Amino acid sequence: MRAAVVVFPGTNCEFDTKYALEKISFDVEMVWHKEESLSENIDLVVLPGGFSYGDYLRSGAISKFSPVMKAVGEYAENGGYVLGICNGFQILLESHLLPGAMMKNKNVHFISKYHGLKVVSNENRFLSKTKVGDILRIPIAHGEGNYYIDEEGLKRLYDNDQVLLTYCDENGEELNPNGSVDSIAGICNEKKNVFGLMPHPERAVESILGSEDGIKMLEGFLG
Amino acid sequence: MKVVVNVSLKEGVLDPQGKAVHHALGSLGFDEVNGVRIGKRIVLDVDGEDKEKIKERVKTMCEELLANTVIEDYFIEVE
Numbered sequence: 001m002r003a004a005v006v007v008f009p010g011t012n013c014e015f016d017t018k019y020a021l022e023k024i025s026f027d028v029e030m031v032w033h034k035e036e037s038l039s040e041n042i043d044l045v046v047l048p049g050g051f052s053y054g055d056y057l058r059s060g061a062i063s064k065f066s067p068v069m070k071a072v073g074e075y076a077e078n079g080g081y082v083l084g085i086c087n088g089f090q091i092l093l094e095s096h097l098l099p100g101a102m103m104k105n106k107n108v109h110f111i112s113k114y115h116g117l118k119v120v121s122n123e124n125r126f127l128s129k130t131k132v133g134d135i136l137r138i139p140i141a142h143g144e145g146n147y148y149i150d151e152e153g154l155k156r157l158y159d160n161d162q163v164l165l166t167y168c169d170e171n172g173e174e175l176n177p178n179g180s181v182d183s184i185a186g187i188c189n190e191k192k193n194v195f196g197l198m199p200h201p202e203r204a205v206e207s208i209l210g211s212e213d214g215i216k217m218l219e220g221f222l223g
Numbered sequence: 224m225k226v227v228v229n230v231s232l233k234e235g236v237l238d239p240q241g242k243a244v245h246h247a248l249g250s251l252g253f254d255e256v257n258g259v260r261i262g263k264r265i266v267l268d269v270d271g272e273d274k275e276k277i278k279e280r281v282k283t284m285c286e287e288l289l290a291n292t293v294i295e296d297y298f299i300e301v302e
Contacts, residue, residue, distance in 0.1 A: 058291055065288075094291065101293040103232075104239045148236060148294055179239065 001026050001222060003044040006072065006088075008033045008052035008063050013085065013202060017048040020202035024219050033066035044081045044221045045072055047088025049141070049200060059102060059144045060090035069095055081125060081221060082194045086142055089186075089196035098189055098196045099157070100149035106179025110143040114210060115177060117185055117199055118168040121161050124192045128220040135172045136165075136213040138199040140185075145198040147180035147187075154181060162188050165197055225302045226269050226281050230290045231262030265289055274301045 003026040007014045018028045021044075029039060033052075038045065053062035063069065069091075076082045076097055084092040092098045105111060119127055119134040130136070149157065157163050165186035169175040176183040178198075186197030201214030232238045238260050245259040267284075271277050281299050290297040 057288070061288065061291070093293075101291050103236070103294060106237070106239050108239050108243045146239065150293075179237070 001043045002039070002041055003028050003046060003221075004031045004038055004042045005029070005046045005048055006031050006033060006068055007048075008050070008066060008091075010052045010054055011048055011050035011087070013049035013087075013200065016200075017046055017085065017202045020205045020214060020218060021046070023205055024215060024222060026222075031068060033063070033068045035071070036067045037071050038068075038075055042075070042080070044083065045075055047072070047082070047084040047091050048202070049086030049088060052087055052091065055087075055144075058090075058094065059087060060092075060094040063091045064095040073097065076189075076194050079191070079193055083126065083221070084194075084196040085200055085202065086145075086198055089198055090144065092194060092196045097194050098187060099153050100147055100181075100187070102144045103146040103148050103179075104144050105142070105146050105177070110141075111145070111177050112141040113139065115140045115199065116168040116170050116172070116175065117165045118172055120163050120166055123161055124164065124188055124195070124220075125223070126188065126195045126220045127164055127217060129216050130220070133172070134216075135168060135170065136217065137170075137204065137211040138201055138213055138217075139203045139210075140177065140199045141203075142178070142198050145178045145180065147178075147184045147198075149181055157187060160190050162190065162192075164188055164195070165199070224269050224271060224274070224277060226267040226277060227300045227302065228265040228267065228281065228285060228289055229262055229298045229300070230265065230285075230295050231260055231297075232294055233296050236294050277301055
């Protein structure tokens, strides 16, 4: 299995992401954002975390115009799997590959800590190795993770089973760190091939670092 | 020509920054403030004479980049 990890100016989680994907047996190639096409036979494209273009204007707003994003859009259009983590999620929202928008955290602080996540749906490739109701421990690290979508859009997300993960405490009770609508931490598109989440599964792949739950998530892409 | 674009969060969308500033003003004793909304002011220096045409172009800029119309409104002033 081959994965492409896209690197923008200001991306800073690309090596952690590469490490995590290689750990579960992916061959990984880094793709600079100036590239206009992706290699053939890529099984997964990951937009990693960081601060692409310094978060200028809005997080992810400038990155969507990088040449590689046209290729990523076409790849997704053809059914290819795309995963956006943190800033990658913000880029997918700005690119309209996923619905909704990100706002500053409700308490206006940058939050960096381990957080509980509850699996809401596993009827998709990404979370296929998890069970509904599973509680995962994954680090979050963001200042703009306050997910917003209007009521109509939210209803569509639920109707199509697109809400994948919500924030919770260690017992699975709802615990909202950033003000996101319905404590949503991760979603997918209607076709269920484009995924976005604010937490960092790639930072939870070694028990010595506190959790291996990220492996369970990423392994879904192995099929 | 100078064009000013004001971008603000839509009504009904909670403004975390505005709320924090509102709270801080309250702590300073400015009890008369009923609400605070924070936005962005983007000043463009644009070539051209035709104000209507410029406004139309800047509107496209707003839709494509300057504002995220999912959560933000924009207002254009051509000076």
